[in-house]
Amino acid sequence: MGQISSSERMTFRDVKQDIIQRITNGPWGPGTLLPSEIDLAFEFGCSRTTMNRALREVSEQGLLERKRKAGTRVREFPLRQARFAMPLIRTEIEQTGATYRYSLLQREIVAAPSWLRARMNLSAEALVLHVVSLHFANGEAFQLENRWINIAELPEVEHQDFSKTGPNEWLVSAMPYSEVEVSFSAEPADALANTYLGHKTRTPVFCIERAAWCQDTAITLVRLSHRRGYRLTTRC
Amino acid sequence: MGQISSSERMTFRDVKQDIIQRITNGPWGPGTLLPSEIDLAFEFGCSRTTMNRALREVSEQGLLERKRKAGTRVREFPLRQARFAMPLIRTEIEQTGATYRYSLLQREIVAAPSWLRARMNLSAEALVLHVVSLHFANGEAFQLENRWINIAELPEVEHQDFSKTGPNEWLVSAMPYSEVEVSFSAEPADALANTYLGHKTRTPVFCIERAAWCQDTAITLVRLSHRRGYRLTTRC
DNA sequence: AAGTGGTCTAGACCACAAT
DNA sequence: TTGTGGTCTAGACCACTTT
Numbered sequence: 001m002g003q004i005s006s007s008e009r010m011t012f013r014d015v016k017q018d019i020i021q022r023i024t025n026g027p028w029g030p031g032t033l034l035p036s037e038i039d040l041a042f043e044f045g046c047s048r049t050t051m052n053r054a055l056r057e058v059s060e061q062g063l064l065e066r067k068r069k070a071g072t073r074v075r076e077f078p079l080r081q082a083r084f085a086m087p088l089i090r091t092e093i094e095q096t097g098a099t100y101r102y103s104l105l106q107r108e109i110v111a112a113p114s115w116l117r118a119r120m121n122l123s124a125e126a127l128v129l130h131v132v133s134l135h136f137a138n139g140e141a142f143q144l145e146n147r148w149i150n151i152a153e154l155p156e157v158e159h160q161d162f163s164k165t166g167p168n169e170w171l172v173s174a175m176p177y178s179e180v181e182v183s184f185s186a187e188p189a190d191a192l193a194n195t196y197l198g199h200k201t202r203t204p205v206f207c208i209e210r211a212a213w214c215q216d217t218a219i220t221l222v223r224l225s226h227r228r229g230y231r232l233t234t235r236c
Numbered sequence: 237m238g239q240i241s242s243s244e245r246m247t248f249r250d251v252k253q254d255i256i257q258r259i260t261n262g263p264w265g266p267g268t269l270l271p272s273e274i275d276l277a278f279e280f281g282c283s284r285t286t287m288n289r290a291l292r293e294v295s296e297q298g299l300l301e302r303k304r305k306a307g308t309r310v311r312e313f314p315l316r317q318a319r320f321a322m323p324l325i326r327t328e329i330e331q332t333g334a335t336y337r338y339s340l341l342q343r344e345i346v347a348a349p350s351w352l353r354a355r356m357n358l359s360a361e362a363l364v365l366h367v368v369s370l371h372f373a374n375g376e377a378f379q380l381e382n383r384w385i386n387i388a389e390l391p392e393v394e395h396q397d398f399s400k401t402g403p404n405e406w407l408v409s410a411m412p413y414s415e416v417e418v419s420f421s422a423e424p425a426d427a428l429a430n431t432y433l434g435h436k437t438r439t440p441v442f443c444i445e446r447a448a449w450c451q452d453t454a455i456t457l458v459r460l461s462h463r464r465g466y467r468l469t470t471r472c
Numbered sequence: 473a474a475g476t477g478g479t480c481t482a483g484a485c486c487a488c489a490a491t
Numbered sequence: 492t493t494g495t496g497g498t499c500t501a502g503a504c505c506a507c508t509t510t
Binding site for chain 2: 012024029030077079080081082083084085086087091148169172173178179180181182183184185186187188197202204205206207229230231232233234235236
């Protein structure tokens with residue numbers, strides 16, 4: 001079956017892998033009710049603690065559904081999920097072997113326009129720091145960063161000129177850290193993207209929008225527009 | 237500090253939350269070297285096992301970096317990561333309260349064109365089942381599914397006509413399950429998208445491409461084109 | 473009421489990496 | 492060599508849900 005044949009100890013990784021095998025190639029089809037942790041631990045020759053960890057992780061991976069008393073069941077349809085690492089743009093560019101360069105395009109303190117007030121949940125008189133900058137890979141424009149920062153929440157930001165490094169690198173250390181909301185979408189290139197990314201009008205642009213929230217109001221909202229052909233890829 | 241004041245037992249969740257607090261608001265700034273698990277367990281009044289789980293999870297969340305002997309350190313820049321759940325399209329639509337409808341547009345067995353052979357790593361004579369279908373939400377086209385299935389790997393697929401339900405629902409149970417590769421991108425609307433999603437030419441389309449691999453060859457490749465305005469959102 | 477998973481504990485050994 | 496995290500164990504109590 002899947003048990004150890006030698007005297008080697010069974011690790012939770014071995015158990016996990018065996019369980020996944022049984023679910024995907026083996027006898028445990030969709031909907032199957034698994035034996036209890038105790039029985040499985042006995043069968044695998046490991047402790048219940050180890051079996052628990054294996055089952056918990058397979059469950060987090062989306063293949064199993066666990067409920068007290070009801071037991072552990074193979075999901076009818078595995079939960080599919082994708083995880084993306086989103087490093088600092090500088091790291092992302094340098095990891096491809098390219099040279100990174102940063103350039104500040106615009107920096108201004110303005111009253112938040114109404115669409116932004118709605119989006120960030122700001123009061124009517126709120127002031128924001130608006131920063132537009134560009135990230136290059138090997139001298140070519142790679143990502144356009146369009147950012148708004150809530151000055152009321154982060155007053156120190158006024159003293160940052162962002163001429164040498166982007167707001168991102170400063171923010172990660174200055175932000176009280178909180179809930180982050182991310183969304184991906186395909187948008188037509190706007191005026192800024194046309195100008196700085198060299199897009200033609202209405203070229204599809206891959207956009208990442210990220211908002212960091214502290215309680216009810218956003219600290220910062222950023223819209224990242226990418227050059228033509230950009231894709232986010234991951235393996236599961 | 238962060239200890240329990242009453243006689244209540246400390247759970248790993250409490251410990252975890254306290255640790256996150258110390259990192260984000262508290263004394264443990266970027267780069268800080270934490271005390272060892274044993275010392276922390278003593279301070280928090282819990283076992284080392286509990287402390288280990290708390291630290292492990294905070295570490296998986298991207299805030300800490302752990303190395304044997306070197307200890308546990310607060311990352312200079314927290315690893316940002318986003319997790320997306322990607323349910324079956326039917327589930328996704330029904331969860332918004334809308335009515336789901338499926339429609340088959342095209343089903344044909346063809347020799348794989350060269351770009352597809354390259355993309356799926358197929359041999360020159362490979363046959364694929366090409367299925368195009370449409371998923372509706374409340375009667376409106378929501379997602380166009382353009383799928384190729386490697387017949388050599390999944391011969392039974394020939395007997396499926398996919399007239400009532402999409403290939404996806406059949407595949408999740410028939411596939412030997414394996415590594416999945418997902419990518420997101422923004423693409424100009426192609427002819428199919430124009431026709432069935434009602435896009436104008438060159439409308440930006442949010443595309444998800446997903447390939448399931450078994451060893452070296454792909455079992456299936458699918459390209460999902462979404463209606464205008466679609467966005468993928470998540471919280472961290 | 474009873475059975476399942478969720479978690480905590482104390483103790484142990486090991487693997488890795490810094491010294 | 493040594494200190495750290497990685498993991499296993501046996502036993503225990505508890506929380507949730509189904510019966």
